[in-house]
Amino acid sequence: MSMKFLRRAAIAGVFVLAASTWSTSAVAGAFAEESPAATAPPAASDASETAAPETEAPESAAPETEAPESEAPAEAPAAESSTSSDAAEPEALEAAEPAPEIVVSIPEVDLDGPAIAEVEVTVSNDSSEKMSSVVVSFAGPVGWQVVPSSQKVDAIKPGRDQTATFQMRVPEKRPGFALRVFTSTVTYKGGDGAGSATGIRAMPTTPPTDSLAALFNNVAITALSQTTAGNFDGEGNTFSAEQLAAVGAAPGAQLEALGATLTMPSSQPGTADNVTAAGQALRIGAQGQRLVFLGSGSSLNATGTATVFYTDGTTSSGAIGFPNWSFHDENAHGAELAVSTNGRNRPNGYGDAAYQYRMFAHSVPLTAGKTVDFVVLPTNSSMHIFSIAVAP
Amino acid sequence: MTRFLTVPRPTEEPITADRDSGAFGFSRRNLLGGILAGVAVTAVVPSVADAAIIPARKGGATSMANEPFEAVDVVKIGLIGLGNRGMGMLNGWVDVPGTAVTAVCDIRADRATRAADRVAGKGKPRPREYGGSDESFQKMLDTEELDLVYIATPWEFHYAQGKAALLAGAHAGIELPIATELDELWDLVDTSERTRKHLFLAENCSYGRNELAMLKMAHEGVFGDVTSGHGGYLHDLRSLLFADGYYTDDWRRLWHTRSTASFYPMHGLAPIAAAMDINRGDRLDTLTATATAARGLADYRERFVPRDHRSWKEEYINGDLVTCMITTANGRTIRAEHNVSQPRPYSRINTLEGSRGIFEDYVGGDSTGARIYAEPYHGGDTWRGASAMRTEFDHWLWKDLEGPAAGGGHGGMDYILQWRIVQQMRAGLVPDIDVYDSAAWCAPVPLSVKSLEKGGKPVEVPDFTRGEWKKLRLGLDSTHSAMPAVV
Numbered sequence: 024m025s026m027k028f029l030r031r032a033a034i035a036g037v038f039v040l041a042a043s044t045w046s047t048s049a050v051a052g053a054f055a056e057e058s059p060a061a062t063a064p065p066a067a068s069d070a071s072e073t074a075a076p077e078t079e080a081p082e083s084a085a086p087e088t089e090a091p092e093s094e095a096p097a098e099a100p101a102a103e104s105s106t107s108s109d110a111a112e113p114e115a116l117e118a119a120e121p122a123p124e125i126v127v128s129i130p131e132v133d134l135d136g137p138a139i140a141e142v143e144v145t146v147s148n149d150s151s152e153k154m155s156s157v158v159v160s161f162a163g164p165v166g167w168q169v170v171p172s173s174q175k176v177d178a179i180k181p182g183r184d185q186t187a188t189f190q191m192r193v194p195e196k197r198p199g200f201a202l203r204v205f206t207s208t209v210t211y212k213g214g215d216g217a218g219s220a221t222g223i224r225a226m227p228t229t230p231p232t233d234s235l236a237a238l239f240n241n242v243a244i245t246a247l248s249q250t251t252a253g254n255f256d257g258e259g260n261t262f263s264a265e266q267l268a269a270v271g272a273a274p275g276a277q278l279e280a281l282g283a284t285l286t287m288p289s290s291q292p293g294t295a296d297n298v299t300a301a302g303q304a305l306r307i308g309a310q311g312q313r314l315v316f317l318g319s320g321s322s323l324n325a326t327g328t329a330t331v332f333y334t335d336g337t338t339s340s341g342a343i344g345f346p347n348w349s350f351h352d353e354n355a356h357g358a359e360l361a362v363s364t365n366g367r368n369r370p371n372g373y374g375d376a377a378y379q380y381r382m383f384a385h386s387v388p389l390t391a392g393k394t395v396d397f398v399v400l401p402t403n404s405s406m407h408i409f410s411i412a413v414a415p
Numbered sequence: 416m417t418r419f420l421t422v423p424r425p426t427e428e429p430i431t432a433d434r435d436s437g438a439f440g441f442s443r444r445n446l447l448g449g450i451l452a453g454v455a456v457t458a459v460v461p462s463v464a465d466a467a468i469i470p471a472r473k474g475g476a477t478s479m480a481n482e483p484f485e486a487v488d489v490v491k492i493g494l495i496g497l498g499n500r501g502m503g504m505l506n507g508w509v510d511v512p513g514t515a516v517t518a519v520c521d522i523r524a525d526r527a528t529r530a531a532d533r534v535a536g537k538g539k540p541r542p543r544e545y546g547g548s549d550e551s552f553q554k555m556l557d558t559e560e561l562d563l564v565y566i567a568t569p570w571e572f573h574y575a576q577g578k579a580a581l582l583a584g585a586h587a588g589i590e591l592p593i594a595t596e597l598d599e600l601w602d603l604v605d606t607s608e609r610t611r612k613h614l615f616l617a618e619n620c621s622y623g624r625n626e627l628a629m630l631k632m633a634h635e636g637v638f639g640d641v642t643s644g645h646g647g648y649l650h651d652l653r654s655l656l657f658a659d660g661y662y663t664d665d666w667r668r669l670w671h672t673r674s675t676a677s678f679y680p681m682h683g684l685a686p687i688a689a690a691m692d693i694n695r696g697d698r699l700d701t702l703t704a705t706a707t708a709a710r711g712l713a714d715y716r717e718r719f720v721p722r723d724h725r726s727w728k729e730e731y732i733n734g735d736l737v738t739c740m741i742t743t744a745n746g747r748t749i750r751a752e753h754n755v756s757q758p759r760p761y762s763r764i765n766t767l768e769g770s771r772g773i774f775e776d777y778v779g780g781d782s783t784g785a786r787i788y789a790e791p792y793h794g795g796d797t798w799r800g801a802s803a804m805r806t807e808f809d810h811w812l813w814k815d816l817e818g819p820a821a822g823g824g825h826g827g828m829d830y831i832l833q834w835r836i837v838q839q840m841r842a843g844l845v846p847d848i849d850v851y852d853s854a855a856w857c858a859p860v861p862l863s864v865k866s867l868e869k870g871g872k873p874v875e876v877p878d879f880t881r882g883e884w885k886k887l888r889l890g891l892d893s894t895h896s897a898m899p900a901v902v
Contacts, residue, residue, distance in 0.1 A: 136634075136894075137631075137634065137889060137892045137893065137894055138889070138894070139887045139888065139889060164636050165636045165639050165640060165770065165771065166633065166634070166635065166636025166637070166638060166639055166640055166641065166769065166771075167634075167636055168634075168692055168696045168887060170696050170885060170886070170887055171885075190696075190886065190887040191887070192634060192692070192696070192887050194631065194634040194635045194636070194892070195631060195634075195635075195892070197635065197807070256795075257794075257795045257797050300791070301791050301792065302791065321794070321795065322794055322795055401791075402790075402791035403791055403794065404790075404791055404792060404793055404794040405794040405795060
């Protein structure tokens with residue numbers, strides 16, 4: 024085990040990215056899209072987190088066409104994800120790809136606000152050249168105040184560290200799942216010659232939820248006897264329970280889509296039956312080819328990125344999207360039609376019978392051989408999700 | 416019903432500004448020299464002509480930022496000014512646990528007696544009374560050992576009385592504004608630092624339920640990176656301004672004869688400043704003022720005030736709507752408005768906007784009066800009433816004190832303010848609002864005058880913190896803590 028690996032492994036809970044290997048902006052973008060409930064493994068999986076973003080970066084660049092990791096070209100960056108910091112495979116990690124030479128590490132942050140946190144970022148120079156003109160920036164979740172946003176630090180000799188301390192305003196801890204993502208980027212001359220490197224730490228505020236039904240926060244299906252009980256589209260309109268039953272989509276019914284068996288919500292009409300995506304985390308605990316979502320859009324842009332966290336601490340992600348429940352191409356956003364009914368319930372009763380109101384299936388690929396720990400839903404309130412299942 | 420006295424004023428000349436005497440056109444020193452004759456008030460520091468100039472600290476004084484109160488078991492309170500506002504706050508000062516109103520003062524002695532009667536009537540020891548002259552407040556300060564002096568007199572007395580309270584060894588809570596001139600604001604900052612006593616604006620609206628929830632949403636990041644805010648004081652005061660006896664000696668109406676200024680924008684500005692962490696990571700940088708013509712008061716008088724009323728000797732020169740555009744060091748903008756002279760429903764505006772959402776108050780969104788739209792919580796370009804998110808982001812003060820505050824003045828804000836001040840003093844906490852916040856929030860009063868004098872050009876807002884604004888500090892978004900038990 025080399026010194027480089029030892030230094031890297033010592034940064035528990037920190038995603039380490041070397042700009043010489045990965046695009047800093049690509050990685051930052053993958054996290055920013057999901058903030059505050061963004062994409063990263065929980066701190067509890069510290070030992071294996073270092074490999075996670077390397078897996079995620081290329082996928083975020085082409086989420087809809089990405090292949091499962093096992094199908095990626097051997098030279099693709101995704102190989103990095105197979106070299107998680109599992110203690111049994113450290114040499115394999117080095118064999119697959121050299122450890123980064125410039126390491127940016129962020130310590131664990133106390134999320135119990137309101138408070139002013141002092142965050143000491145460490146920049147480690149494992150290269151053979153001195154780093155000069157070193158500027159360290161730090162940012163928390165959007166809206167979290169940090170001062171200074173960047174600062175210059177002294178030159179760093181090979182094998183030495185330098186620290187930069189930032190103040191950050193931590194808000195009151197809130198109930199529910201949120202992923203707090205902290206990013207630090209260092210720019211420099213010399214060192215490994217890459218010019219910049221980024222470290223990311225992601226910390227969940229609570230464990231994922233075990234049941235999708237527990238996340239239901241919207242009523243999308245009503246019975247003819249009480250059409251005012253729901254509001255799928257913001258205007259009081261809903262799916263008709265009777266029409267859904269007529270096409271085999273009654274409460275608790277099972278549907279086959281994209282290789283998965285999806286179960287219609289068992290909720291009674293007029294009660295919460297779907298979750299509007301807001302970065303919630305759902306425990307999965309299964310392996311398979313893909314994770315399939317049954318949903319529908321209440322706008323034309325019901326899209327977002329779902330991020331899968333595996334029990335080994337690695338992640339993958341993919342874009343999902345649902346067409347608008349009506350008046351939208353049924354394959355928009357890459358979705359597949361799953362349920363189609365005639366008409367809908369309006370506040371004043373059943374109507375619009377000449378039009379179809381639909382649910383769709385979409386999926387994200389899973390990494391072969393890995394067990395899904397949990398999935399973090401996209402953050403888009405027009406994305407309504409009724410069911411999630413693993414396609415074996 | 417509004418009544419009008421017909422006693423003529425002793426002058427036959429229109430009451431207008433003396434433009435050679437300070438930002439407000441009347442001689443502060445003449446005014447105070449006349450009214451406060453014989454009162455030992457330290458002369459103010461030399462005028463700060465250029466707001467960008469930061470006067471050096473003297474005598475080894477240090478910052479009061481993050482300085483906790485020295486804890487006291489019982490907060491001994493003296494009240495100066497027992498008019499509408501002072502008497503309105505009296506019950507709260509008596510009722511909050513761990514207080515003793517030990518002295519009450521008003522230039523009109525009968526008011527002090529009435530206040531003392533009320534305190535005694537609530538079963539508390541009768542406070543000593545001070546009144547009858549313009550020196551009465553100084554006598555009270557010289558005689559009493561007070562922990563807190565609460566000042567609710569006309570604006571023109573706030574500075575001198577606040578400073579005197581500090582020099583007497585008490586902390587000072589002052590109604591809006593703490594002072595009306597830049598050199599006065601600096602002097603209060605310096606006096607607070609020198610005496611190690613806190614002086615703060617008793618800004619009840621900083622403790623409004625909507626305002627505090629908006630603040631906590633901002634800190635959570637609900638609005639993304641906050642880029643702009645809009646606050647103000649839009650309150651049709653015309654009938655009150657002309658109501659005999661409501662504002663003693665017509666003091667508030669007379670301000671409208673002296674200068675064109677944003678007299679009182681703090682109720683709306685302070686919550687926006689808090690949500691932007693002004694003096695806690697950002698600071699007010701420049702101010703540009705505009706003013707409309709002064710039409711409202713004269714129009715009202717024309718229609719509703721008898722011709723023999725003394726107000727007909729007055730010429731109103733303050734613009735009906737005075738707007739301050741403020742930039743911050745971090746590139747945000749704040750619009751602060753003041754309008755008390757035209758017919759309109761009440762509003763403090765309370766609008767905050769950022770890269771991911773917006774909050775707007777006083778728009779009838781739902782029972783809160785506010786509406787909100789923020790990604791990813793909402794979609795479809797449709798406003799949502801603020802109730803759900805206000806509940807989610809409700810400040811601990813409101814969760815704890817909703818019951819006791821119910822029925823209190825201004826929807827409970829007054830009681831929350833008073834409870835929190837007392838709690839901070841009894842528990843030895845850092846005040847939510849300090850002299851730097853107070854000075855910054857009140858600076859638009861004189862700075863609007865300066866900007867308008869320059870044809871609306873921007874003027875610099877002084878950094879009253881002398882650089883401390885670059886450090887993050889907690890403020891109104893405070894950690895939960897209990898009121899110490901009363902022994």
